[in-house]
Amino acid sequence: MNARHTAAPSTDLDHQREAIAGLGHELRALVDATVRTVTPADVLHRVTDEVRRLTSQLTGRRRTRTEIPHVDEFPGGIRMFSPVTGPGNPLAPPVRVTPDGDGVTGHCTLGIAHEGPPGYVHGGMSAMLLDELMGWACSAAGTPAMTVSLQLRYHGPVPVETPLRVHARVTGTEARKVFVTGSITTEADGDRQLVTAEAVFVAPDPERARALFPER
Numbered sequence: 001m002n003a004r005h006t007a008a009p010s011t012d013l014d015h016q017r018e019a020i021a022g023l024g025h026e027l028r029a030l031v032d033a034t035v036r037t038v039t040p041a042d043v044l045h046r047v048t049d050e051v052r053r054l055t056s057q058l059t060g061r062r063r064t065r066t067e068i069p070h071v072d073e074f075p076g077g078i079r080m081f082s083p084v085t086g087p088g089n090p091l092a093p094p095v096r097v098t099p100d101g102d103g104v105t106g107h108c109t110l111g112i113a114h115e116g117p118p119g120y121v122h123g124g125m126s127a128m129l130l131d132e133l134m135g136w137a138c139s140a141a142g143t144p145a146m147t148v149s150l151q152l153r154y155h156g157p158v159p160v161e162t163p164l165r166v167h168a169r170v171t172g173t174e175a176r177k178v179f180v181t182g183s184i185t186t187e188a189d190g191d192r193q194l195v196t197a198e199a200v201f202v203a204p205d206p207e208r209a210r211a212l213f214p215e216r
């Protein structure tokens with residue numbers, strides 16, 4: 001058992017978030033094992049039955065499409081099930097986001113499950129990381145907003161199984177529009193930008209925001 005499971009949670013919310021993160025962590029390991037295994041078909045069939053049995057245990061009420069999970073802070077905070085930063089989402093690496101001097105920086109390592117060319121990250125995955133981090137930069141600048149335009153340049157392939165750094169910063173605003181740039185480098189070579197991005201985000205007007213996020 002690792003520290004993730006033994007640390008004493010301070011509140012019910014912490015307890016729930018820890019449980020969600022614990023399941024996400026194990027599912028991520030399952031996904032990695034699934035895309036790597038060369039095990040014979042009979043073992044795969046056995047595991048398939050076992051996974052089906054486990055899935056059937058997640059019963060009870062399911063959240064609705066627009067429901068914001070009670071473990072989340074929206075907008076601009078913890079998103080437990082984000083496909084990029086959510087510790088509870090096995091699709092997420094997950095990226096750890098920290099504020100920095102002029103925006104936000106994300107740290108993550110992608111696996112074979114995120115592969116495009118063999119050994120390298122899928123271009124759509126790079127776009128997703130940048131889109132998300134640029135969204136965090138908007139929130140960090142006090143303007144939660146949604147992407148209306150995203151342009152990427154792929155300068156060099158991004159390796160899997162290599163610690164990465166994703167940086168995003170707001171370069172300007174114009175009424176509800178926010179202009180943002182972003183980049184991906186390896187941790188080892190922070191000067192060599194492998195992917196760069198430019199995006200426009202728009203903070204929805206209040207009426208639009210109420211219609212889009214009725215549960216907020």
Ligand SMILES: CCCCC/C=C\C/C=C\C/C=C\C/C=C\CCCC(=O)SCCNC(=O)CCNC(=O)[C@H](O)C(C)(C)COP(=O)(O)OP(=O)(O)OC[C@H]1O[C@@H](n2cnc3c(N)ncnc32)[C@H](O)[C@@H]1OP(=O)(O)O
Nearest residue numbers: 075131132135144145146147148149202204205208209216
């Ligand atoms: C109740 C409080 C809640 C507040 C919550 C507010 C925001 C929270 C939002 C996000 C944060 C949450 C989570 C972050 C998660 C992920 C991060 C990754 C980001 C994404 O994954 S996000 C998904 C993909 N994203 C979309 O799904 C957007 C689809 N879109 C729309 O839903 C509308 O577009 C909307 C609502 C954004 C704005 O609608 P609207 O009605 O409020 O604004 P409007 O149309 O008036 O445009 C205003 C000005 O933007 C210009 N403009 C518009 N489009 C443009 C374009 N393409 N290029 C250049 N400029 C453009 C116009 O030209 C005008 O400019 P001007 O005023 O100068 O004419």
